[in-house]
Amino acid sequence: MKTLRSVADLVNAGLLPPEAAAGVAGVAGRYAVAITPYLADRLTGAAPGDPLYAQYVPAPEEAYTTPAERDDPIGDHARSPVKGIVHRYPDRVLLKPLHACAVYCRFCFRREMVGPGGEALTAEELEAALAYVRSRPEVWEVVVTGGDPLLLSVRRIESIVRALAGMGHVGVVRFHTRVPVADPLRVTPELVAALRAEGLATWVAVHANHAGELASPAAAAALARLADAGIPLLGQTVLLKGVNADAASLEALFRAMVRHRVKPYYLHHPDLAPGTGHFRPTLAEGQALVKALRGHVSGLCQPTYVLDIPGGHGKAPAAPAWVEPRDDGTAAVEDFTGTRHTYAP
């Protein structure tokens, strides 16, 4: 079986009824489609209301772009000094060696940039991007993203990691990827070994949005190969209506992550990517969910709820306030049951 990449492939695989094909032909032409054989197998029998299905199978709602939605929702272009680099914060940069992914998420924040064959850096461009990092002693951490960097060959990953390790000032490399839950057999021992190098700390941030994504033996084994190699794992989640925007789904997801040694890191409010309005809850809904989790699940299971400020201004913590300081030095404090207390030092 091959990766499903077209509406015809989805119909042939039984993931779309033939009569639904015309309704998504336009959006599938505009935004890339890919479902790996592994995920297609997991989606067998799933229908539009399914949280896995909703993440990958194109929907007619994607045809509607709201006035606020934009092609470059988090302002990557405005902060790119050289091709493949986004430098927004002083001490860390994004390195985007390719714009292809194993799967294409229907809510992707970079959906106008990613796609099959999507703009991989040439050897010279990658060298120029690495030269930029080398010339910036203030860069302490390099976040390798894309696209999905774990689609690169083991040899290319190894050369990037070694180059960063050789710079001296770079202490941390962090890979952001969906491969462990989208194409877990790709996480081979050779790939895991290539992620690490002497003199550099490697972290891996795994993008997953529903407990079901971690519920297969293959995904569990991929995560275990990474964790057993001593690589700390972080969880990155997008808050999505129809996927996880309810307290029970979030709780199950974060517990599943922690069980697999993945520390929930960020819960992203969805960016203003075109055609994604049907996925987007309000900030008030997001804050209510964050409140619902507090106290009911372990602190290990609590990510930071963040909003990427449109236009390239970076991320802002978006959690509700539990503590309201007053001018007299006291504060109103809310506990996890919603009861309010006074803090008076």
Ligand SMILES: *Cc1c(COP(=O)(O)O)cnc(C)c1O
């Ligand atoms: C999100 C992001 C980072 C990483 O931010 P952290 O808060 O360290 O996870 C770095 N650079 C850019 C441009 C980003 O968008």
Ligand code: SF4
């Ligand atoms: S894996 Fe990430 S970059 Fe790729 S389509 Fe999904 S959200 Fe977008």
